[in-house]
Amino acid sequence: MEKIEEASDAQLVTQIGRYSEVALAEVYRRHGGAVYGLARRILNNATEADDVTQEVFLRLWNVPDRFDPARGSLRSYLLNDSHGRAVDAVRSLSSRRAREVRDAQRTAGVEYDIQHHVWDLALADEVVRALDGLPPDERQAIELAYFQGHSYVKVAELLDQPEGTVKSRIRNGMRRMRAALVDAGIQGADR
């Protein structure tokens, strides 16, 4: 049997299906920082990001078969779970926290926060390039949705644009991003 650090992500998930805690620990070692990093960026709160990270790995432990290696990388699967949970948390914040967020947004301005988020993210060069290559309105819609956890309806409200327009911007922008990343040789975020 090969060493666990040499096992593929898919093999590790198979082992997790057999209740291998060591395999889960290895998945955590590989991807825990990314799962936590994304949750923290979305939530801007270390404690809540810690909670999200725990839930992501506990879900992988409890229902490992939800991950299908044929449908994408484990890193992306975990990040999408982390993002979804972080967004849920953002949207269900207490009124106090929500008010703080709204106040902060009013103070700093949406555009400033977006730039702050994106530059702080230290994305891979190719991802930054792909994002930079988007028409500004598409990029703005994607960033507001992804990095600030807004629904497209909310993004439309923030940008004072029709919902249909925002849907299209997100769709076109994501397709462009996909093409750019494929061209750059980035199929996913797998190891």
Place this chain on the structure above:
Amino acid sequence: MMTHEEANELLASLALDAVDADEREAIELHVEECPRCRGELDALREVAGALGNVVEQVPEGQWSSISGRLYEGRDGDAAPPPRLLPLVGRDADRHELRDRRPAISRRAGVVFAAVTVAAAIAIAALVVSLSSANDQIAHLQGALAESSQSAVVAALETPGHKLVNLEGSNHADLAQFVLLPDGRGYLVKADMPALPTKDTYQLWGIIGGRPISIGIMGQAPGTVTFTIAGSPGPSDLAVTVEPAGGTPAPTTTPVAVGPV
């Protein structure tokens, strides 16, 4: 029911978690039925994953928190799948995660006492891992005990399982194991006296006439889980009393033996 066009238009928003719960459900229903949308959604989720691929130092103690919650909320009636300890456990013991191995394992003091077949024995590789509950794991949590018990129950209900009864010199039933066709095995029951701390029970598989260590059972066997991979399988199981920590070859005559 959402049309293909409606769903397709929202795939990118779904990949960004930018839809509400009702829309999500409707899109996912469509995606289940539409391979084209499923493929596109998968690709868009990869893009979202790339966007969010930011690595940060995790908080200290986070892994301990996760590992401490692995078995929470699991009740004894909802039998989990049989536990199968990792075949790679020995390698894992050596790798860099050693200092933060999962808490349950650490609490349980799980002993991976695996012995590979000597090179001189021309049989397929035998990979064995075993965990045992002994006095070193007296603080084993109830959740794990319930889980293991559920695994035994599940094993006994698995088609093709074999029961192996081990008898002592006076033909007394000392232990019963259940073996599954895929090599997993569990101690069903044992009636063996507790040993002094300097000793341990050790389980052996007799393969090609030679005893091969399956693992250490501890001073007072309660929960024992193991996996035997490779062929031929053992013709018999045997238990000896050995110095604590076990030995690569039996140093005493078996206290219990039974045919597989």
